[in-house]
Amino acid sequence: SAVISQKPSRxxxxxxxxxxxxxxxxxxxxxxxxxxxxxxxxxxLIATAxxxxxxxxxxxxxxxxxxxxxxxxxxxxxxxxxxxxEDSSIYLCSVEMSGTNEKLFFGSGTQLSVL
Amino acid sequence: xxxxxxxPQALSIQEGENATMNCSYKTSINNLQWYRQNSGRGLVHxxxxxxxxxEKHSGRLRVTLDTSxxxxxxxxxxxxxxxxxxxxxxxxxxxxxxxxxxxxxxxTINP
Numbered sequence: 001s002a003v004i005s006q007k008p009s010r011x012x013x014x015x016x017x018x019x020x021x022x023x024x025x026x027x028x029x030x031x032x033x034x035x036x037x038x039x040x041x042x043x044x045l046i047a048t049a050x051x052x053x054x055x056x057x058x059x060x061x062x063x064x065x066x067x068x069x070x071x072x073x074x075x076x077x078x079x080x081x082x083x084x085x086e087d088s089s090i091y092l093c094s095v096e097m098s099g100t101n102e103k104l105f106f107g108s109g110t111q112l113s114v115l
Numbered sequence: 116x117x118x119x120x121x122x123p124q125a126l127s128i129q130e131g132e133n134a135t136m137n138c139s140y141k142t143s144i145n146n147l148q149w150y151r152q153n154s155g156r157g158l159v160h161x162x163x164x165x166x167x168x169x170e171k172h173s174g175r176l177r178v179t180l181d182t183s184x185x186x187x188x189x190x191x192x193x194x195x196x197x198x199x200x201x202x203x204x205x206x207x208x209x210x211x212x213x214x215x216x217x218x219x220x221x222x223t224i225n226p
Contacts, residue, residue, distance in 0.1 A: 004157075031212060042203060043158075043216040092157060102207075103148065104214060106157035 002027055006093050006107030013083055013114050020079045021110045023093030028073035031096040033104070034066070038089045046091075049076040083114045121204060121217040129225050134191040136220040138204030139184075145207040147180055147187045148214065152201045161189075161202075194224045 003026040013019050023032065032049040047055040047068055055068035070076040080087050093107040120139045128134055138147070146165045150158040164171045164180045164187065171178045177190040191198055201221050205214040 006157075033213065035216075042218045045213055045215070048213065090156075094158075096212075102146070103160045103163060104150075104158070104205075105160070108157040 002029060002095050002097060002105040004093060004095060004105055004107035006110060008110055009108060010111035011113070013112065015084055015114060017083055018079055018081045019083065019112060020077050021091055021093070023076045023078070023107055025074045025095050029095040029097055032070060032076045033094045033096070034068060034076070034078045035092040035094060036089045037092060037109075043092065046078070049078075080112065083112075085114045088112055088114045121202075121220050123220060124218065125221045125223070127223040127225060128194060130194060130196055132194055134194050134198070134222055134224075136189045136202055136204075136222070137186060138188070138217050139186045140204075140206045140215075140217075141185065142206075143209040144182075145209055147178075148205045148207070149176075149178060149187075149189050150203045150205060150216075152203065152219075158203065191222075194222075196224050196226050198222060199224045 005024045007022050011019055034046040035043040036046050037043050045058045046061045046066055047057040049055050049068050049070040051070045051073055065081055067079045091110045094104045096104050122137050126134055144166055146163050148163045149161040151161055152158045162173045162176055162178050164178050166182055169180055175192045180187045201219045203219045204217040207214055
């Protein structure tokens with residue numbers, strides 16, 4: 001299993017600013033993912049965070065808007081850049097231990113509100 | 116687009132009754148998983164069923180998978196107020212190292 005610490009847990013930000021969300025795992029993991037959950041909606045995968053290289057982004061998400069770092073096997077950050085009210089969502093870090101599309105462990109999420 | 120379609124979108128039942136949620140998907144999968152989310156926070160993994168399995172049990176949970184119909188169901192027996200949450204199916208897509216989540220079912224258990 002894995003214990004994930006995600007912070008901040010919530011933030012209220014002004015339009016045009018950026019927020020960096022941190023995800024720390026208590027053990028080395030194969031895969032780390034960032035998801036977005038818009039109000040009342042399901043989870044949408046933003047990107048797979050790759051250790052030591054550029055993240056792999058899903059369709060509709062770009063590096064300039066959502067830069068991601070993963071300097072080692074236990075830590076990743078997601079930045080939401082130049083925010084607008086449409087970015088108001090829950091952002092979730094998740095990890096998978098085996099690299100075989102098995103069970104995901106989730107952080108508690110970051111509730112972001114953009115004014 | 117989302118892989119999974121879930122129904123119903125919302126379900127409200129009395130405590131002690133059984134709750135059934137359904138999930139349909141579109142492409143070939145390695146496995147199908149169910150997760151629970153309380154109050155819009157982190158998701159908790161409930162159960163995983165592989166593509167070569169047809170039924171799986173875990174406590175009060177029973178999951179079925181019909182790959183010919185590309186559908187799955189989650190049954191929660193003898194429901195409790197603490198089961199109130201949103202439930203999501205997620206599919207492990209063949210050839211891709213990621214899960215794709217369905218739209219979710221909001222389950223409310225009334226005391």
